[in-house]
Amino acid sequence: DAGVTQSPTHLIKTRGQHVTLRCSPISGHKSVSWYQQVLGQGPQFIFQYYEKEERGRGNFPDRFSARQFPNYSSELNVNALLLGDSALYLCASSFEQGAAYYEQYFGPGTRLTVT
């Protein structure tokens, strides 16, 4: 089975632009979470979606938004990019919300560079 996939793998944007990152969860997984990992730090939670509904939000500005589609894939959107948004964006999937969702599997990430 394929693991979590993310696209693109790398991209470079200019300050003020908008970016959309994509994630496909492991087959059968219904929950997708997004994390931001700045170089040299641990990942920080941005959003969690389950069954197309937002179930959790981290301490990120409203420039960050996300959605989940009927096939459980997800998009993360970031508007008005700042230099500080440069990071590795990680997507994680898990089976479901609830007692059985303890295992979260991460994709390879999208490396975003803002210049």
Place this chain on the structure above:
Amino acid sequence: GEDVEQSLFLSVREGDSSVINCTYTDSSSTYLYWYKQEPGAGLQLLTYIFSNMDMKQDQRLTVLLNKKDKHLSLRIADTQTGDSAIYFCAERANNAGNMLTFGGGTRLMVKP
């Protein structure tokens, strides 16, 4: 708020055991995880432990949890050069959905 702390760096010789330590502050943590990250890659789930357990062993990996002291450790037996990576401890609180709070990572260097 939640806080997860790890030492920054650990160096061991090939064949020795490695012990990576982590402390956390949230007493409502239900699951605690260890992830491995190799250069330029995403996170690989190594193992996890439920908060009502003291120990979990999985091949070369042993996780010890001291809930009273909020201390978690990962022991890697017979450490190999392929174990060189950054290791992240993460916790999930009882009321936090799927949100994981990660430590800053411990860079493990294995010398031949």
